[in-house]
Amino acid sequence: MTGDKKVPKKKYPPEMNYSIVLKGMGRTSPIDVTFHLLMAILLITGLIIDLLGPWLGGWLSSIRSIAHGYVGALFVLVFIVYLIKVAYSKKMRTVLTVTNYVDFLFYIILTVTGITMASVNWPWINLVPELADALSSIAVYAPAVHVALTYVWIVFSTVFPGGILHGLASVYLISHLKKKYKNRRSRVR
Amino acid sequence: MKQKKFLDNFGRSESLWMYACSRCGECVDVCPVYEETADKYTAPGFKIKKMRGLLRARGSAREESVKKVVEGLYECTLCGRCWSVCPNNYDLVALWEKARESAVETGFGLNPHTEMIEALKAENNIFKRPHTGRRDWTKGLRIPEKEKADTVYFIGCLMSYRGQLKPAAKAMATILNAAGENWTILKGEVCCGAPLRFSGGTKHMEELMDANVKAIESTGARKIVFSCPGCYRVFWQEYSKLLGDRVRLVHAIELIDSYVKSGKIKLKDKTEERITYHDPCELSRLSGVIEEPRHVFANLTTQFVELPGNKFNVKCCGGGGLYKAIDLDKSREIAKKRVTLAEEIGATTLTTACPSCYMTISQAARLKKSNVKVIDFAEAIAPQIE
Amino acid sequence: MEHAVLVDPAKCIGCRACQVACKRWNNNPGEETTFSNEWTNPPKLSYNTYTHIKFKLEHNETTGETKWRFFNWRCMQCEIPACAKACPVNAITKYEEGPVVIDQDRCIGCKFCVSECPFEVPQFDTVSGKVSKCHMCFDRVPSKEPACVQSCPTDALVFGTRDSIIQKAKERKEELDGYIYGDVDNKPLGGSSFIYVLDAEPSVYGLPIVGESLSPTVPVLNLSKWLLVPAAIGGLAYLVAWRKKRMNEKEE
Ligand code: HEM
Numbered sequence: 001m002t003g004d005k006k007v008p009k010k011k012y013p014p015e016m017n018y019s020i021v022l023k024g025m026g027r028t029s030p031i032d033v034t035f036h037l038l039m040a041i042l043l044i045t046g047l048i049i050d051l052l053g054p055w056l057g058g059w060l061s062s063i064r065s066i067a068h069g070y071v072g073a074l075f076v077l078v079f080i081v082y083l084i085k086v087a088y089s090k091k092m093r094t095v096l097t098v099t100n101y102v103d104f105l106f107y108i109i110l111t112v113t114g115i116t117m118a119s120v121n122w123p124w125i126n127l128v129p130e131l132a133d134a135l136s137s138i139a140v141y142a143p144a145v146h147v148a149l150t151y152v153w154i155v156f157s158t159v160f161p162g163g164i165l166h167g168l169a170s171v172y173l174i175s176h177l178k179k180k181y182k183n184r185r186s187r188v189r
Numbered sequence: 190m191k192q193k194k195f196l197d198n199f200g201r202s203e204s205l206w207m208y209a210c211s212r213c214g215e216c217v218d219v220c221p222v223y224e225e226t227a228d229k230y231t232a233p234g235f236k237i238k239k240m241r242g243l244l245r246a247r248g249s250a251r252e253e254s255v256k257k258v259v260e261g262l263y264e265c266t267l268c269g270r271c272w273s274v275c276p277n278n279y280d281l282v283a284l285w286e287k288a289r290e291s292a293v294e295t296g297f298g299l300n301p302h303t304e305m306i307e308a309l310k311a312e313n314n315i316f317k318r319p320h321t322g323r324r325d326w327t328k329g330l331r332i333p334e335k336e337k338a339d340t341v342y343f344i345g346c347l348m349s350y351r352g353q354l355k356p357a358a359k360a361m362a363t364i365l366n367a368a369g370e371n372w373t374i375l376k377g378e379v380c381c382g383a384p385l386r387f388s389g390g391t392k393h394m395e396e397l398m399d400a401n402v403k404a405i406e407s408t409g410a411r412k413i414v415f416s417c418p419g420c421y422r423v424f425w426q427e428y429s430k431l432l433g434d435r436v437r438l439v440h441a442i443e444l445i446d447s448y449v450k451s452g453k454i455k456l457k458d459k460t461e462e463r464i465t466y467h468d469p470c471e472l473s474r475l476s477g478v479i480e481e482p483r484h485v486f487a488n489l490t491t492q493f494v495e496l497p498g499n500k501f502n503v504k505c506c507g508g509g510g511l512y513k514a515i516d517l518d519k520s521r522e523i524a525k526k527r528v529t530l531a532e533e534i535g536a537t538t539l540t541t542a543c544p545s546c547y548m549t550i551s552q553a554a555r556l557k558k559s560n561v562k563v564i565d566f567a568e569a570i571a572p573q574i575e
Numbered sequence: 576m577e578h579a580v581l582v583d584p585a586k587c588i589g590c591r592a593c594q595v596a597c598k599r600w601n602n603n604p605g606e607e608t609t610f611s612n613e614w615t616n617p618p619k620l621s622y623n624t625y626t627h628i629k630f631k632l633e634h635n636e637t638t639g640e641t642k643w644r645f646f647n648w649r650c651m652q653c654e655i656p657a658c659a660k661a662c663p664v665n666a667i668t669k670y671e672e673g674p675v676v677i678d679q680d681r682c683i684g685c686k687f688c689v690s691e692c693p694f695e696v697p698q699f700d701t702v703s704g705k706v707s708k709c710h711m712c713f714d715r716v717p718s719k720e721p722a723c724v725q726s727c728p729t730d731a732l733v734f735g736t737r738d739s740i741i742q743k744a745k746e747r748k749e750e751l752d753g754y755i756y757g758d759v760d761n762k763p764l765g766g767s768s769f770i771y772v773l774d775a776e777p778s779v780y781g782l783p784i785v786g787e788s789l790s791p792t793v794p795v796l797n798l799s800k801w802l803l804v805p806a807a808i809g810g811l812a813y814l815v816a817w818r819k820k821r822m823n824e825k826e827e
Pocket of ligand 1 (some may be wrong): 018042043045046047049050062064065067069070071072073076107110111114115117118119146147148684685686687
């Protein structure tokens, strides 16, 4: 496994800024980046719907259908791939914590309830009566669970170091180091 | 003052990093020590996970768990391979050094290392040998010791006290003389302080740095040459702040490359020796000197072969970060793999540009009874000078 | 003043004039459907079909008799509409006169109302991405009766003030020895503005048993956002403490 990857252009001591981190993530694992990106979009659009709905009203129609609906559907697929990747990646399991797994559970419930709501506009769902029945039996709880769990997750993953705190810390750290590393010594040739 | 707890020295950057770490696990698979030990506690990402736990426990962590983490922290060659794959590009080498510093400060430091720190305080070298004997190696060699010179050759502890490295130093002297350099070694040279950073004794670096800076400034030198990439890195990272930009810091390899390019030294016709080169982590990855040795080899031999897993992503020889003091056997196993690789590519000579790599790899080659000859980079050049 | 409609399935002859009147008043297009076992067409409520007569054929094995039941079905116009409470964009309003109306311009098609309605009335449309349902002809009442009521030839649908409708329902209940669904005997979601007087148990017509108050899922849906307040306060306090600690360290 050593040295087979393309040699990244890096300099020690390292610099830090958003483009470096984003490029680094892209190089390391595109599936991770997609997963994070889609999830952030879902969280933000979801919160916009729930918090700003009374003010923005019908304007949110396309946000719901495209930015949350279609992106959500894509997220379901990417998330499944991501979970499979985690399950088969010993190195990831070495570094993931219990909180990360609880986070995954949150996402799973969020996707299941999301799919339940979205399944109303899937005509083909009737081709699989078992699935249609299963989903309609939890339909009453779906919106409440979907939304409430979003907030519970936000609190949970901040208090315990989960996804949200990880995100906040990343943003803070990059902004902090961007400034701090500006006047660090590098090798003079 | 309240009692210091492990990791109390973590500043904003380190504490934030504990949470910002992207947990991709890239560092786990590439770590040369983890590959050898297969012990989770030596996996870089796992250490971060455990340190995060300790940081959150706010000092209520059990002593055994702290000990386990500290042991893991020292089972590391500080080669920076983890950093090289880190998507966040976080300075992991500095992180490991900082964590070791905290271990020493809170009394969790491991024995060989704390002893070495004491040795450095008392005798200014890592081997607990008398400081007065630091220049004994020059006996029988004509090494200049001038008051004033243009160039200072900074020897470092390993070359000063380890007899096996004498040929390397001698070869370097030959090269400097051949290039017509007005050079000297330092009378008042002490350890550069890099081992203090490796061991966690960073606090005591100032004294050593002051002594070296004074000695260098008294010679009026404008250039300092290093054979040891460890010394080299600590110089361009730390000393350069004190020395200012007027003093040029170069590693021997860079210097030789510039000699060859400018014609200051002329090499004989190219040989047909199958030579390979092991990139020292401190030099290639952490200082960025990668292309220079290859230029030189191109002028030296027609048969230069690249060692697999080299250049920026080089796999450590196992001798870095004072790992040898923790687990000599494992360190040698890692080094043996490098020798095996050299054998596989059919190299007859394996060169390196780091005294520590040289010691580690040559011992491994001897233990392996390998036919590959391990020499220092300078030793390969010196005989070829016209 | 609140108004209501009395539905009397015993009087319904299944002529579906109400369906036609509803489509015409609301300018709703017809639907292309396929053959189904519902005895009628369109087979069920949809985005463009606000009201629908369910056809039910009962066959008594012992007497050999058969009996048709025709059942006018659409939104109940609840007093405490779960759909309106669940709507994140406040697109659904309960009018003073009784109707519960979805504002098509505000609707974002989130389908929370679809999930929360115990009667499974609101209908989502994939094309427009919005939800619709019967609005009790809010654009006619109370000066005119709803279109369906106007078109009913047998008075199976009757429009009036809520009080008068309840009075009528009680009288008719005596006649039928039946059950009043929507008020008096039960009050789904606070009572509905469509009130049924039934000649059989509600379950015979497939009417669900619905509690008088909202299911707890709706307040959970509404109130969970307040979790952000303690979280934000806690987060802020933590940040301040953290900064202070860092400052102290710097001074040391
Ligand atoms: C308060 C916050 C949220 C609200 C109000 C909300 C609302 C919704 C709505 C209305 C739908 C149905 C979309 C449709 O049918 O087109 C939906 C679906 C979905 N939501 Fe959310 N959501 C929120 C947060 C989240 C979060 C944080 C996630 C991320 C894990 C998420 C993941 C999904 C998924 C995967 C779907 C299924 C989409 C599909 O299959 O088309 N939601 N959500």
